[in-house]
Amino acid sequence: MIPKFNVLTPDQVQQVNDQSMRILEEIGVEFSYQPALDVLQAKGQRVEGQRVYFQRKFVEEQVAKAPAEFTLHARNPENNLIVGGENIIFMPGYGSPFIHEADGTRRNSNMADYENFVKLAHMSTNLHMTGGNAAEPNDVPDLIRHLKMTYSSITLSDKCFMGSASGYDKAQDNIEMAAILFGGKDVIKEKPALICLINSVTPLKYDDRMLGALMAYAQSGQAMVIASLVMAGSTGPATMAGALALQNAEVLAGITLTQSINPGTPVVYGSTSAITDMQTGSLSIGNPEGSFFTSASAQLARFYRVPSRGGGGLTDAKIVDAQAGYESMMTLMAASVTGINFVLHTAGILQYFMAMSYEKFIVDDEIAGMILRYLKGIDFSEDKFAYDVIKKVGPGGHFLTQKHTKQNHAKEFRRVQLSDRLSYDGWGKEGLDTNKRAERKWKAMLAEFQAPALDSNVGQALQAFVEKKTAEYLKG
């Protein structure tokens, strides 16, 4: 792996930290969930109504308890992931309510879409886990979605997956399911198997749904991404520095709560901060300012010695066109070269988080593969310098038929999975744009999908749990 790119000076990182601490001490953060307030009050923090004023020293002490890196466990141990350090983890988009189709139409997403994206992420060689909510299953009652989604995540793939962030009870259900899969709650407390996305409500709030989930996961030792999405100009100041300080204060507050509940809880410093387009009033996610928030966040997380989350294949484009390509490459590259560890939204996002697209998923998978190749850098061992073959070929010669070429090219050069490298005439025979080629590819992949084997006792136990809980929720 190549070195990490630092976009801020150490002094600038310190400045952001100082500004955030001042916000936490003097302005405070609102927690709309009494158990969370109780925890922080018991630790000596000043609580007024729902607002908590944090002592700087307390925040520093709590954040220092979070692990610098941790292992997230998959049912196939080969797919275990180390979150933090030198590692980068790619996964599908999260939370979009729509599917944008190749023909340009848009529709509500459903459970079949969710399962399809789990399958595609499972098959991808560039995505490391299957994510958590690659398509909102609008055709499943809200009360039981988390059961069906987690069941599908477990049965359709043996890569790591995410847990629900919809309150305490649903989080407990997902923890139960992970416990069934791995052999008990004690087992997963030692070896975390779930990671959940906890978002603040910017500016400076956390709601009860998120806090309930946070407490459940913290108590059971499961991992969390504590994330802030400042929309600079609307939910945050219209200055990059101010938005960053605000984001940082919110994330520190969330991490502080997790460590106050259960010291050592694995957490990830998360940023999706973005800007408000002042011409349209819209959220804009595919831009240099958001890319810079991501890059700066990687560095802030390193300052606090916790893993980082940010970026993705982010775009405001409505269809899979050139804009979708260039915005997604910028945002994923800005995350990757600066050392973001956990990249939610790597693949599939269109329309500023509003839609997932199968074609975009394939485009982003290619982008992810390109970036992984870039990050790998160069093998500088003596034979790779190729002195002998350069000498043999000499001025004006050719390397194509040399043994050294045959021995090395497949290791040195990544093979494209989607991009076209034909001659103009060769391409012209079909004349397909990238969107059409991507459509052909995901359909072929789904046709070839095979679910990895799962112990039938475990499968039955999971099914029984889902059926029991489903009956309870739908009766209640």
Add this chain to the structure above:
Amino acid sequence: MIPKFNVLTPDQVQQVNDQSMRILEEIGVEFSYQPALDVLQAKGQRVEGQRVYFQRKFVEEQVAKAPAEFTLHARNPENNLIVGGENIIFMPGYGSPFIHEADGTRRNSNMADYENFVKLAHMSTNLHMTGGNAAEPNDVPDLIRHLKMTYSSITLSDKCFMGSASGYDKAQDNIEMAAILFGGKDVIKEKPALICLINSVTPLKYDDRMLGALMAYAQSGQAMVIASLVMAGSTGPATMAGALALQNAEVLAGITLTQSINPGTPVVYGSTSAITDMQTGSLSIGNPEGSFFTSASAQLARFYRVPSRGGGGLTDAKIVDAQAGYESMMTLMAASVTGINFVLHTAGILQYFMAMSYEKFIVDDEIAGMILRYLKGIDFSEDKFAYDVIKKVGPGGHFLTQKHTKQNHAKEFRRVQLSDRLSYDGWGKEGLDTNKRAERKWKAMLAEFQAPALDSNVGQALQAFVEKKTAEYLKG
């Protein structure tokens, strides 16, 4: 400006340098031009036939004579460019024989296309100069193209431009024209006004056309990019390290020659090294391996204390689709964040250098603008941290109507020129993809173009020179 990203360790840079020096000493470089051989032989280098074996110490001494940065002069001094240091200079593509049209057809480029790209580059706020050969004017006899192109470069824009690289005589013509424009050869010898692209013929050769131009420009103190395009796997080894060592040897040989002719000649270390796609045998330019060559080259140039050239909006895509977007963003970003100073091919390139596209030019102009915003980083002054407005708004509040927001957003957030940020329904009213929006934009720009005023005496003198030379060439 944010810090520069170093992808190699200092030790790796040293390794590449050592390997290149060994190539120069033991394998040597062929120069197919007697005056160049005479120069190097007179300086004590061993010459056998056309092959020159360089002494390492001699190469080091000559390269050290090249300036770390220099000013390239424009007829409007506000458009003067500092080449090197912290600066990045964007300009159009160079040398493509075809135009790819918005309707998907392809045709030979002509003089009107050349002039159109000069106009568009002149109007762009993201491109710093108009380049040198943004479209090959196939409808003009080869003998006089350089005269007409340079005349148009001077009359249609007051930004910097490039000179011809087609042999000694044509270079002299361009030098004469620059001398007319700036008030004499002595003036431009002190204040270089031309920069020319000198390419090696990989592996390890320079031809007479390039060497003739090199000698003319070096003698008159004009600037040059000394560039190598190793096609790893065909004209170079199929290993990244080997290709880099080969490229570096070629560039060092060229720079050494320039400084042997005229110490202090402004030169730029250039790389367009790329890979051979082993599935198709084609040159591939829009990929992570080429991006890495660019990034590594920025660092090698810093090692030699000379400005660097590399990257661009490079793509193998045949049309302006998602692939064109993601490949171009990767290659331009890899150049920019690592500190490349001079980015030929920033805008317009399609089909691995074979075609220019007006629509792609507009796409790349947007990409360039995005990258310039990213490179600018964050203003960390106290007011930008926005503490007062964060305190005033408080948890759960809104920033949209705050005075601080109105005062800052336009300075902090770049306004898009091409990208769509409308709502889904807002976009759907026209439903145009990026290619179509780009087509509309360049047509509107050309309709609004106005040439910057030029002193009429200078204009007449240039016209007279072009007419006289044209008559000579076409008679001869």
